Amino acid sequence: MAINFVNTTRESFLEEHKRVYRFMTLDRFVEILKTKKIALVNPSEWEDPFEKYFLDREYIIDNERFNLPIKDKVFAMCVSGTINSEAFWKVYAPKGNGIRLTFNTEKLLTNFLDNIYNADVYIGNVCYQFTKKFYDLPFDKKVLIDEIKNDKIGRQQIELLLKKRTSFLYEDEVRIMVIPQKNSKDTSIFLTPTEIASYTEECNLDPRLGKYHAEVLKEYFKENFGFKVSHSRLFSNIKRGPINLTDSKNKTTKKSNL
Numbered sequence: 001m002a003i004n005f006v007n008t009t010r011e012s013f014l015e016e017h018k019r020v021y022r023f024m025t026l027d028r029f030v031e032i033l034k035t036k037k038i039a040l041v042n043p044s045e046w047e048d049p050f051e052k053y054f055l056d057r058e059y060i061i062d063n064e065r066f067n068l069p070i071k072d073k074v075f076a077m078c079v080s081g082t083i084n085s086e087a088f089w090k091v092y093a094p095k096g097n098g099i100r101l102t103f104n105t106e107k108l109l110t111n112f113l114d115n116i117y118n119a120d121v122y123i124g125n126v127c128y129q130f131t132k133k134f135y136d137l138p139f140d141k142k143v144l145i146d147e148i149k150n151d152k153i154g155r156q157q158i159e160l161l162l163k164k165r166t167s168f169l170y171e172d173e174v175r176i177m178v179i180p181q182k183n184s185k186d187t188s189i190f191l192t193p194t195e196i197a198s199y200t201e202e203c204n205l206d207p208r209l210g211k212y213h214a215e216v217l218k219e220y221f222k223e224n225f226g227f228k229v230s231h232s233r234l235f236s237n238i239k240r241g242p243i244n245l246t247d248s249k250n251k252t253t254k255k256s257n258l
Contacts, residue, residue: 003113006124006158013123014106019201020079020174022101023092026206026217029099033225037191040075040178043161045188050134054160059148066148070157074179075190079103081172086234088171089206096208100232107199116192119180120153124162126173131165153179197227207234 032038043052058065089098113121144156205214214231221227
């Protein structure tokens with residue numbers, strides 16, 4: 001089935017995001033390589049209460065209470081359009097056991113998402129808003145009312161799941177959402193087959209890993225999966241040794257007039 005693009009087009013999306021990035025723990029990555037399946041999670045499982053706010057609320061229409069039709073039927077995977085933040089490592093791998101995958105976006109679409117059958121796939125750029133504006137509905141409520149009363153899933157509900165606070169603007173997040181045509185037995189996780197190597201250009205091990213630990217992991221991925229990984233150099237350029245305060249090249253030794 002065709003991918004549905006929300007607040008963008010396929011052409012604009014590919015132009016804006018030549019590559020996207022996915023951070024995860026090493027054990028999750030090994031699980032994907034072994035099972036050749038990737039898990040998408042129902043947004044109700046997300047930790048941030050704002051991100052699942054609209055999904056968890058009840059909606060009152062003519063004194064009746066409803067849930068969003070999409071509530072137990074949507075599963076999501078988040079990727080980033082940028083890698084320029086140390087915070088990603090700390091958020092997605094707090095124990096220092098992470099890996100960053102670089103996806104070729106065109107191949108991600110054609111080799112993975114275009115091949116998800118019996119499901120509707122939506123992709124959209126996250127819309128960042130100040131908290132006081134977060135609760136505003138960005139569209140005509142009459143359409144949403146019609147969707148809810150008739151138990152239909154539509155773009156208005158998808159748009160609600162693309163809202164996020166400006167505190168996370170650094171993430172430049174893109175959300176991929178899948179809605180299976182048949183109800184899943186597990187409403188928290190949706191597993192879908194994937195050959196992750198077919199759209200992954202590069203893998204970088206957590207910069208907090210020790211040198212020898214990283215070398216062992218490199219060998220493990222190469223021997224067992226034919227997957228080449230490198231070690232992130234985020235912390236590798238730090239200068240070693242003492243600081244010479246009397247060095248003429250050190251600008252901080254100049255006499256201050258203050």
